[in-house]
Amino acid sequence: MLNIKDLYTAVENKKILEGLNLSVNAGEVHAIMGPNGSGKSTLANILAGKDGYQVTQGSVTYEDKNLLELSPEERARKGVFLAFQYPVEIPGVNNIYLLKAALNAIRKHKSEPELDAMEFMSLVKEKMKLVQMNEDLLTRSVNEGFSGGEKKRNEVFQMAILEPKLAILDETDSGLDIDALKIVAEGVNSLRNKERAFILVTHYQRLLNYIKPDYVHVLSKGKIIKSGGPELAIELEEKGYDWIH
Amino acid sequence: MSTNTENFEKLVKKEYEHGFVTDIDADTIPPGLSEEIITFISNKKEEPQWLLDWRLKAYRQWLKMKDPTWAKLDIEHIDYQAISYYSAPKSKEDAPKSLDEVDPKLLETYQKLGIPLDEQKMLSGVAVDAVFDSVSVATTFKQKLADAGVIFCSFSEAVKEHPDLVKQYLGSVVPAADNFFAALNSAVFTDGSFCYIPKGVRCPMELSTYFRINASNTGQFERTLIIADEESHVSYLEGCTAPMRDENQLHAAVVELVALKDAEIKYSTVQNWYPGDENGVGGIYNFVTKRGDCRGDNSKISWTQVETGSAITWKYPSCLLKGNNSIGEFYSVAVTNNYQQADTGTKMIHIGNNTSSTIISKGISARHAQNVYRGLVKISKNANGARNYSQCDSLLMGDQCGAHTFPYIETKNSNAKVEHEATTSKISDDQLFYCLQRGIAEEDAINMIVNGFCKEVFKELPMEFAVEAQKLLGVTLEGAVG
Numbered sequence: 001m002l003n004i005k006d007l008y009t010a011v012e013n014k015k016i017l018e019g020l021n022l023s024v025n026a027g028e029v030h031a032i033m034g035p036n037g038s039g040k041s042t043l044a045n046i047l048a049g050k051d052g053y054q055v056t057q058g059s060v061t062y063e064d065k066n067l068l069e070l071s072p073e074e075r076a077r078k079g080v081f082l083a084f085q086y087p088v089e090i091p092g093v094n095n096i097y098l099l100k101a102a103l104n105a106i107r108k109h110k111s112e113p114e115l116d117a118m119e120f121m122s123l124v125k126e127k128m129k130l131v132q133m134n135e136d137l138l139t140r141s142v143n144e145g146f147s148g149g150e151k152k153r154n155e156v157f158q159m160a161i162l163e164p165k166l167a168i169l170d171e172t173d174s175g176l177d178i179d180a181l182k183i184v185a186e187g188v189n190s191l192r193n194k195e196r197a198f199i200l201v202t203h204y205q206r207l208l209n210y211i212k213p214d215y216v217h218v219l220s221k222g223k224i225i226k227s228g229g230p231e232l233a234i235e236l237e238e239k240g241y242d243w244i245h
Numbered sequence: 246m247s248t249n250t251e252n253f254e255k256l257v258k259k260e261y262e263h264g265f266v267t268d269i270d271a272d273t274i275p276p277g278l279s280e281e282i283i284t285f286i287s288n289k290k291e292e293p294q295w296l297l298d299w300r301l302k303a304y305r306q307w308l309k310m311k312d313p314t315w316a317k318l319d320i321e322h323i324d325y326q327a328i329s330y331y332s333a334p335k336s337k338e339d340a341p342k343s344l345d346e347v348d349p350k351l352l353e354t355y356q357k358l359g360i361p362l363d364e365q366k367m368l369s370g371v372a373v374d375a376v377f378d379s380v381s382v383a384t385t386f387k388q389k390l391a392d393a394g395v396i397f398c399s400f401s402e403a404v405k406e407h408p409d410l411v412k413q414y415l416g417s418v419v420p421a422a423d424n425f426f427a428a429l430n431s432a433v434f435t436d437g438s439f440c441y442i443p444k445g446v447r448c449p450m451e452l453s454t455y456f457r458i459n460a461s462n463t464g465q466f467e468r469t470l471i472i473a474d475e476e477s478h479v480s481y482l483e484g485c486t487a488p489m490r491d492e493n494q495l496h497a498a499v500v501e502l503v504a505l506k507d508a509e510i511k512y513s514t515v516q517n518w519y520p521g522d523e524n525g526v527g528g529i530y531n532f533v534t535k536r537g538d539c540r541g542d543n544s545k546i547s548w549t550q551v552e553t554g555s556a557i558t559w560k561y562p563s564c565l566l567k568g569n570n571s572i573g574e575f576y577s578v579a580v581t582n583n584y585q586q587a588d589t590g591t592k593m594i595h596i597g598n599n600t601s602s603t604i605i606s607k608g609i610s611a612r613h614a615q616n617v618y619r620g621l622v623k624i625s626k627n628a629n630g631a632r633n634y635s636q637c638d639s640l641l642m643g644d645q646c647g648a649h650t651f652p653y654i655e656t657k658n659s660n661a662k663v664e665h666e667a668t669t670s671k672i673s674d675d676q677l678f679y680c681l682q683r684g685i686a687e688e689d690a691i692n693m694i695v696n697g698f699c700k701e702v703f704k705e706l707p708m709e710f711a712v713e714a715q716k717l718l719g720v721t722l723e724g725a726v727g
C-alpha cells in the first residue's frame with residue numbers, strides 16, 4: 001500500500017529525514033517510536049502533503065502511485081488520514097459541518113452520492129458511540145476550547161466517519177487519561193480490517209498494550225534504525241533509545 | 246504546492262454577477278447641480294414649499310462645505326457638476342398605481358436580481374420597496390401592512406400622504422448640514438423608503454428595500470426614514486446592486502431611524518454595489534450617513550451590515566443613545582478585494598443613564614485592498630452606568646492588503662465601563678491544511694474559515710439574508726486564492 005524509499009527531506013534547509021525506508025501493507029499496524037525531534041511528525045506531515053517540506057531524494061508510492069505528486073486534498077480523498085499531534089482550532093466553523101463537507105468531498109471523489117443531513121446524522125450517532133464523544137462537541141467550533149483529550153478524541157471520531165485506508169495517528173495517545181486511552185484504542189481496533197493500514201506514532205508502550213502492532217520501528221535522527229515486533233516496544237520502555245546503534 | 250501567501254496573490258477574475266444594464270426609456274436630466282436643478286426635482290415630485298426650502302437651505306450650506314479628507318481613503322476628485330441628479334424610468338411619468346402598470350422590463354430586472362415584486366409569487370413574506378435609479382417603483386404587500394397600521398411606502402409618497410410625519414422627523418436625526426454628503430443628499434435626494442410603525446405594533450413581516458443604480462452618469466441619493474413608535478418593533482433589510490461601468494458612480498444616501506420608548510429597530514444591510522474591476526477601474530462610491538436615534542427609554546437600535554461591494558465605502562451607522570437603558574448595536578462584516586477600499590465603523594453616543602452598546606466588526610481584506618475600522622464610543626458626562634463592548638477583528642488574505650483600526654474613546658463619566666478588543670490575523674496555513682487534509686477543496690476551505698470568522702455577525706442577520714451574505718462573501722473572495 002505504502003512504500004517509502006530512501007527518503008530525504010529538509011525544512012528551510014534543515015535536514016530532517018535522512019534516508020528513511022518504510023513499507024506498509026494493507027491490514028497492518030505499524031508503530032513508530034523515537035526521541036523528540038527525530039522526525040516522526042515530519043514524516044506524518046509529508047505523507048499528508050503539508051506545505052513547506054522539500055523532498056530532496058527518495059520516493060513515496062501509495063497504491064502504486066507517486067504520493068508526493070498529489071495535493072493534500074487528493075491524498076485525503078484517496079484515503080490518507082492524519083490524526084494531528086496538535087489539532088488546530090478553527091473559530092466559528094461548526095465541527096460537524098466541517099466533517100460533513102469532508103465526508104461528502106470524499107464520497108464525491110469515489111462517485112458515491114453525497115449524504116443528506118438525515119443520513120449523515122445517523123452515521124454520526126453511530127460513530128459517536130465508538131469514541132464516546134460528548135454530544136456538545138459536535139456543534140461547537142472545530143477544536144475551539146476543546147480540552148487536550150477532547151481534541152484527540154475528535155480526531156479519532158473524524159477518522160471513524162471518514163473511514164480512511166491509511167490512517168496516520170500522530171501521538172493520539174498523548175494527553176489522554178487511562179479511560180480515554182482505552183476508548184480511543186477500542187475505536188482504532190474496531191476500524192482495523194484487512195484493507196486498512198495504520199501508522200501509530202507514539203512515545204508510550206502503554207498504547208500498544210491496547211492496540212497490538214504488527215511492527216514497531218524506531219525512528220532516530222531521520223531514519224529508521226531498528227524494527228521489530230511488539231516486544232521491541234517493551235524493550236524500549238525498559239532501556240530507552242540509547243542502547244540501539 | 247506553493248505557499249498560501251502566493252496562492253492568495255494569484256489573480257483570478259470573478260465577473261460581477263449583477264452587472265447587467267436594463268435598456269429602459271429613462272427620463273434623465275442633464276448633468277449639473279444648481280438651485281434650478283433642485284427646484285426642478287422638487288417640482289417634478291410635486292413637493293410642498295417647506296420641503297423645497299429645506300432642500301435649498303441644505304444646498305447653500307453644502308456649497309460652503311468641503312469633501313471630508315479624514316478618512317483613510319484614496320478618492321479621485323469628484324466633479325459634482327458632471328453628475329445627473331435625477332433619472333427615472335419614463336413610465337413613471339404616469340406613476341404606476343399598481344404592479345400591473347409597472348414597466349415589465351423593470352419587473353424583469355428585479356427578477357434577475359432575485360427580488361420578486363409580483364405579490365402573487367411572493368412566498369417569502371417580505372415586503373419590498375424597490376428603488377430604481379432615482380425613484381421608487383413598487384411597494385409590495387401594502388394592504389397587509391396597512392391592516393396592521395404600518396406605513397411602508399416610497400419617500401415621495403410619504404411626502405404626499407403623510408406630510409406631518411415626514412415634516413416632524415425628516416432631518417431630526419441627521420440634520421441637513423450634518424456632513425458634506427448628508428448635505429448633498431438633503432439637497433438633491435430623489436426617493437427612498439419611508440416606514441412608520443405605530444404604537445404597540447410588532448411589524449408582521451420583514452420590510453425590505455432594494456436599491457439599484459441603472460442609468461450611467463447618475464448619482465443615487467436616496468433617503469430612508471424609519472420611525473418606530475412606542476413599544477413597536479420592526480426588522481428592516483436593505484440590499485443594493487449596480488451594473489458594471491468604467492466610471493465611478495456616486496451613491497450618497499441618508500438613513501434616519503427613530504426609536505421611541507420601548508421600541509426596537511433592527512436594520513440589516515447587504516451592500517453589493519459594483520466594486521470596480523480587478524484593476525480598480527469603475528465601481529460605486531458608497532458614501533452613506535446612517536444614524537439611529539434611541540430617543541425613548543428602553544429603546545434599542547441594532548445595525549447589521551455586510552459590505553462586500555463598492556469601490557469605496559464610507560459609512561458609520563451610528564446610535565444616539567438618548568433614552569435611559571437604551572441599547573445600540575453594530576455588527577459589521579466588511580470585505581475588500583482587489584483595489585476596494587472601505588472606511589467603516591460606528592459611533593455610539595451614550596447620553597442616557599444605563600445605556601449600553603456593543604460593537605462587533607469583522608474586516609477582511611484580500612490582494613491590494615484596504616480596510617479600515619473607525620469607531621467612536623462617547624460617554625457623556627451625565628450618562629451614568631454606561632457600558633460598551635467593542636471587538637474589532639481583521640483578517641488578511643495575502644500580504645499586500647491592509648487592515649487598520651482606529652477606535653476612538655471619549656469618556657466624560659468616570660463610572661463608564663468601556664472594553665475594547667482588537668485582533669489581526671491571517672488565515673493560518675495550519676487551519677487551511679487541516680481542512681485540506683480532511684479532503685475539502687481549497688476554495689471551500691477558505692470560504693469555510695472566512696465564514697467562521699464572520700459568524701458572530703452573520704448570526705444577527707435574518708435567515709434568508711444570512712444565506713445571501715455567505716454566498717456573496719464567497720463570490721467576493723473567489724479567486725483571492727489560487
Ligand SMILES: Nc1ncnc2c1ncn2[C@@H]1O[C@H](COP(=O)(O)OP(=O)(O)OP(=O)(O)O)[C@@H](O)[C@H]1O
Nearest residue numbers: 011012014016034035036037038039040041042043
Ligand atoms: N518548520 C520547521 N522549521 C524548522 N525546523 C523544523 C520545522 N519542522 C520541524 N522542524 C525540526 O525538525 C525536527 C523534527 O521535528 P518533528 O516534529 O518531526 O519531530 P517529532 O519526532 O515529531 O518530535 P516529537 O516527539 O517531539 O513530536 C525537529 O528538530 C524540529 O525542530
Ligand SMILES: [Mg+2]
Nearest residue numbers: 040041042085
Ligand atoms: Mg511530533
